[in-house]
Amino acid sequence: MDGKVRVQTIKDEPSANPSDLESFVGYNLKRAYVIVQNDFRAILGEDGLAPRVFSALSLAVQYPNITQSALARRLGIERSGLVAIVDTLERLGYLRRALVPGDRRVQALVPTDAGKQTYARALNLVRAHEDRLFADFSATEKDTLLNLLLKIRAKEDERPRS
Amino acid sequence: MDGKVRVQTIKDEPSANPSDLESFVGYNLKRAYVIVQNDFRAILGEDGLAPRVFSALSLAVQYPNITQSALARRLGIERSGLVAIVDTLERLGYLRRALVPGDRRVQALVPTDAGKQTYARALNLVRAHEDRLFADFSATEKDTLLNLLLKIRAKEDERPRS
DNA sequence: TATTGTTATACTCTATAACTATA
DNA sequence: TATAGTTATAGAGTATAACAATA
Numbered sequence: 174m175d176g177k178v179r180v181q182t183i184k185d186e187p188s189a190n191p192s193d194l195e196s197f198v199g200y201n202l203k204r205a206y207v208i209v210q211n212d213f214r215a216i217l218g219e220d221g222l223a224p225r226v227f228s229a230l231s232l233a234v235q236y237p238n239i240t241q242s243a244l245a246r247r248l249g250i251e252r253s254g255l256v257a258i259v260d261t262l263e264r265l266g267y268l269r270r271a272l273v274p275g276d277r278r279v280q281a282l283v284p285t286d287a288g289k290q291t292y293a294r295a296l297n298l299v300r301a302h303e304d305r306l307f308a309d310f311s312a313t314e315k316d317t318l319l320n321l322l323l324k325i326r327a328k329e330d331e332r333p334r335s
Numbered sequence: 336m337d338g339k340v341r342v343q344t345i346k347d348e349p350s351a352n353p354s355d356l357e358s359f360v361g362y363n364l365k366r367a368y369v370i371v372q373n374d375f376r377a378i379l380g381e382d383g384l385a386p387r388v389f390s391a392l393s394l395a396v397q398y399p400n401i402t403q404s405a406l407a408r409r410l411g412i413e414r415s416g417l418v419a420i421v422d423t424l425e426r427l428g429y430l431r432r433a434l435v436p437g438d439r440r441v442q443a444l445v446p447t448d449a450g451k452q453t454y455a456r457a458l459n460l461v462r463a464h465e466d467r468l469f470a471d472f473s474a475t476e477k478d479t480l481l482n483l484l485l486k487i488r489a490k491e492d493e494r495p496r497s
Numbered sequence: 498t499a500t501t502g503t504t505a506t507a508c509t510c511t512a513t514a515a516c517t518a519t520a
Numbered sequence: 521t522a523t524a525g526t527t528a529t530a531g532a533g534t535a536t537a538a539c540a541a542t543a
Contacts, residue, residue: 192397193458194390198465198477199371201484203386204411206368208491209361224365225533228356235354242501249366254534256503270502278501278542296355303360306490314483315360321472321480322363328468329370387510404524416511418526432525440519440524 209306216302222295225250229258230284233268234292238281240273249329267291371468378464384457387412391420392446395430396454400443402435411491429453 194200213224222230225248232244241259245252259282262268267288270280284292307315356362375386384392387410394406403421407414421444424430429450432442446454469477 193393196481197461198469198480198484199368199375199386199461200390201481201488202364202368202371204491205484205487206361206364207411208487209364212490213361223532224361228362231355240501249369250533251535252502253504253536257533276501276543280502299359299361307360310483310486314486317479318360318483319358319363321476321483322360322367324472324476325367325370326363328374329366385509402524412510413512414525415513415527419510438520438524442525 209303212306213299213302217295217298221298222291226258226261227295227299229255230262230267230288230292230295233262233282234284234289237284238271238273240279240281242279244282262288265291371465374468375461375464379457379460383460384453388420388423389457389461391417392424392429392450392454392457395424395444396446396451399446400433400435402441402443404441406444424450427453 210224214221217227228248229244232247233239239247241255242252245255248255259268259270263270265288266285268282268284271283273279273281310318372386376383379389390410391406394401394409401409403417404414407417410417421430421432425432427450428447430444430446433445435441435443472480
């Protein structure tokens with residue numbers, strides 16, 4: 174061989190050959206999550222609600238008077254991390270921090286009318302985003318996927334975060 | 336009602352009531368991904384390979400002489416972001432940047448013996464991590480999950496990143 | 498002592514834009 | 521003109537540790 178034969182294979186991209194990575198759930202979860210998240214952001218717009226802000230608003234609207242600690246627990250994040258999210262939602266006028274009679278440590282999150290309306294609109298957008306993105310999934314496939322993901326989520330309790 | 340009845344519901348955590356979020360694939364993907372990733376890090380150890388470093392090493396070992404651009408494309412990240420990862424792997428002595436005769440812009444990634452051995456060990460750890468984490472999944476369930484995630488990943492081409 | 502909300506801080510991951518050297 | 525690697529930079533997202541107020 175005089176260098177002419179091998180040079181080509183150096184730059185070729187191996188695409189048929191499946192790598193070890195493709196067999197891992199973790200790797201595929203990550204890649205799939207990035208795709209869905211990017212589509213979420215693209216559809217909700219540049220200045221739209223970020224996924225985690227949407228999630229927090231969702232729970233605040235559905236469970237009015239939820240405390241920040243309870244909301245953080247629900248979202249699976251630290252309560253310190255929720256402060257900025259609630260700040261954002263309060264600054265946008267979508268909820269208020271309200272005093273709770275009986276426990277002055279706590280601040281209940283109360284969605285405003287604007288918050289409820291914005292959430293209703295965003296919810297429709299997010300539903301449309303997932304409907305479009307999973308248009309080629311049968312109802313059974315989507316259901317199976319959700320159930321398998323829930324089965325993974327059930328493991329959260331097994332290995333406590335702290 | 337004299338305030339005694341309602342106060343209790345303020346602090347209660349609603350757990351039976353499923354929120355809108357639970358029905359979204361994106362939200363469940365994220366939550367599931369975090370659980371798997373945390374377990375990955377816990378098992379590979381504090382100073383072990385981070386997921387993305389493991390992934391890069393995996394492809395470098397399996398496709399020796401792959402270029403950085405090709406590797407970044409495979410991993411779905413920008414090539415600027417790969418620099419730090421390759422720096423790490425080179426610093427650890429797991430691969431070398433090698434000149435390619437014929438195109439002096441390119442640097443082929445060549446795994447060292449230490450890199451190959453470390454990868455072999457890490458691969459076993461990662462397999463053990465997933466085997467343990469998905470011990471309660473049947474072969475069919477795991478296969479179904481992987482196929483559904485791949486079906487999502489197939490959408491990456493539809494909506495180009497740039 | 499324990500909990501709630503908060504701040505300060507740092508770290509990881511990632512993207513964009515611009516540069517250089519090559520092609 | 522286009523591509524490969526690089527740097528600088530900034531922005532999310534998150535965690536840990538500590539603190540004040542309150543229980």
